[in-house]
Amino acid sequence: EAGVAQSPRYKIIEKRQSVAFWCNPISGHATLYWYQQILGQGPKLLIQFQNNGVVDDSQLPKDRFSAERLKGVDSTLKIQPAKLEDSAVYLCASSLAAGLSYEQYFGPGTRLTVT
Amino acid sequence: AQKITQTQPGMFVQEKEAVTLDCTYDTSDQSYGLFWYKQPSSGEMIFLIYQGSYDEQNATEGRYSLNFQKARKSANLVISASQLGDSAMYFCAMRAVMDSSYKLIFGSGTRLLVRP
Numbered sequence: 001e002a003g004v005a006q007s008p009r010y011k012i013i014e015k016r017q018s019v020a021f022w023c024n025p026i027s028g029h030a031t032l033y034w035y036q037q038i039l040g041q042g043p044k045l046l047i048q049f050q051n052n053g054v055v056d057d058s059q060l061p062k063d064r065f066s067a068e069r070l071k072g073v074d075s076t077l078k079i080q081p082a083k084l085e086d087s088a089v090y091l092c093a094s095s096l097a098a099g100l101s102y103e104q105y106f107g108p109g110t111r112l113t114v115t
Numbered sequence: 116a117q118k119i120t121q122t123q124p125g126m127f128v129q130e131k132e133a134v135t136l137d138c139t140y141d142t143s144d145q146s147y148g149l150f151w152y153k154q155p156s157s158g159e160m161i162f163l164i165y166q167g168s169y170d171e172q173n174a175t176e177g178r179y180s181l182n183f184q185k186a187r188k189s190a191n192l193v194i195s196a197s198q199l200g201d202s203a204m205y206f207c208a209m210r211a212v213m214d215s216s217y218k219l220i221f222g223s224g225t226r227l228l229v230r231p
Contacts, residue, residue, distance in 0.1 A: 033219075042119075042206050042221025043160070056216045089158060098217050100148045100210055101167055106160035 002026065004107035006092050012113045018080040021110045025073070025094030031055075032069055033104060034077050035091040043091055049075065050098055082114045117142050119209050121222035128197045129230050135182070136192040136225045138207030144168075147211040149190040150219070151181065154204040163205075166190060197229045 005024040013019050025032050030051050035043035046065065047057040052072040060067070064083070069075040079086055089111050093104040118141040128134035140149065151163040166174045166181045174181040182191040194201055207222045 040223070042208070042223055044221075045218055048216065048218075056214065056218065058214055091158075091160065093160070100146060100217060101165060103150075103162050103165065104219060105162070106152075109158045111158070 004092055004094055004105055006090075006107035006110055008110055009108060010111050010113075012115065013082055015084055015114050016081040018078065019082055019112065020076050020078045021090050021092075021112075023075045023077070023092030023107060025075075025092070026105055029094035029096055029105075030072075031095045031098045031102070032075050033093040033095075034067055034075070035093065037089040037091055037109070039088070046077070048098070055098065079112075082112075084114050087112055087114045117144075117209065117211055117213055117218075117220055119207050119220055119222035121207055121225050123225045124223075125226045125228070127228050127230060128194075128201075130199060131196055133193060133195045134197055134227065136194070136205050136207075136227065138190045138192065138222060140188050140190060140207075140209045142188075142209065142211050144211045147209055149181070149183070150208040150210065151179070151190075151192045152206045152208060152221075153201075154206060154224070156203070160206070164192070194227075199229050199231060202227060202229045 032049045034046045037043040048055045049069040067077045089109040091109045092107045095102040095104045147168045149166045153161045164176045180193045204224045206224045210219045
C-alpha cells in the first residue's frame with residue numbers, strides 16, 4: 001500500500017513570508033497528525049485530526065499556524081508569518097484510529113528553512 | 116508529568132554485535148504504550164516495535180527486542196547482530212492519555228553508528 005505522502009520535501013523562505021505544506025495519509029486512516037521536529041530533538045505534536053475534526057491542537061501556535069483537513073482525507077498546514085524559530089522538519093503521520101496501540105505511519109517530512 | 120528520557124546522545128557498535136539503547140519513562144497512568152522508531156538520514160520515522168503496559172512478555176520483532184521493566188519504568192531497545200544499515204537516530208516514544216486524548220511523546224533520541 002502507498003505510504004504517507006508529503007510535499008514539498010524542502011522549502012526555503014524568508015522570515016515573515018507564508019508557507020504551506022500538504023499531506024496525504026494512508027487510505028482509510030481516520031487519524032492524521034502533524035509534528036514539528038527541530039534539529040536534535042524528537043518530534044513534537046502540533047495537531048491531531050480525527051476524520052475532519054480537530055482532536056488536539058493544544059501545542060499549535062495558533063497566532064501563526066493553521067491546519068485543516070476539510071474532507072477527512074488530505075491535510076494542509078500553514079505558517080503565516082514565518083519566524084526563524086520555525087525552521088524544522090514538519091512530519092505528517094496517520095493511523096487507522098487514535099487508540100493506545102495503533103501504530104502511526106510517518107511521511108518523509110518537509111524540511112523548512114526560514115532565513 | 117508524562118516524560119520520555121533517552122540518556123545516550125550517541126552510541127557506537129561493531130557490525131554483527133548486539134547493542135542496547137536506553138529509554139526510561141515517567142507516567143502515572145496504568146495504561147500506556149511504548150514505541151521505538153528509527154529515523155535514517157532520509158528523515159522518515161520507521162516504526163520498529165511496540166510494547167503495551169499490560170503485556171507480560173517482552174516484545175520482539177526480528178532483530179529488535181524490547182526489554183520492558185515496568186517497575187523500573189524502562190523500555191530499552193536491543194538490536195541483535197547489528198548491520199551497517201542500522202546506523203540512524205532511534206527514538207523511544209510513549210503513548211498515553213494526556214488532556215483527554217491519546218498523545219505520542221518522544222524522547223530526544225540516540226544516534227547509533229555501526230562500525231564495519
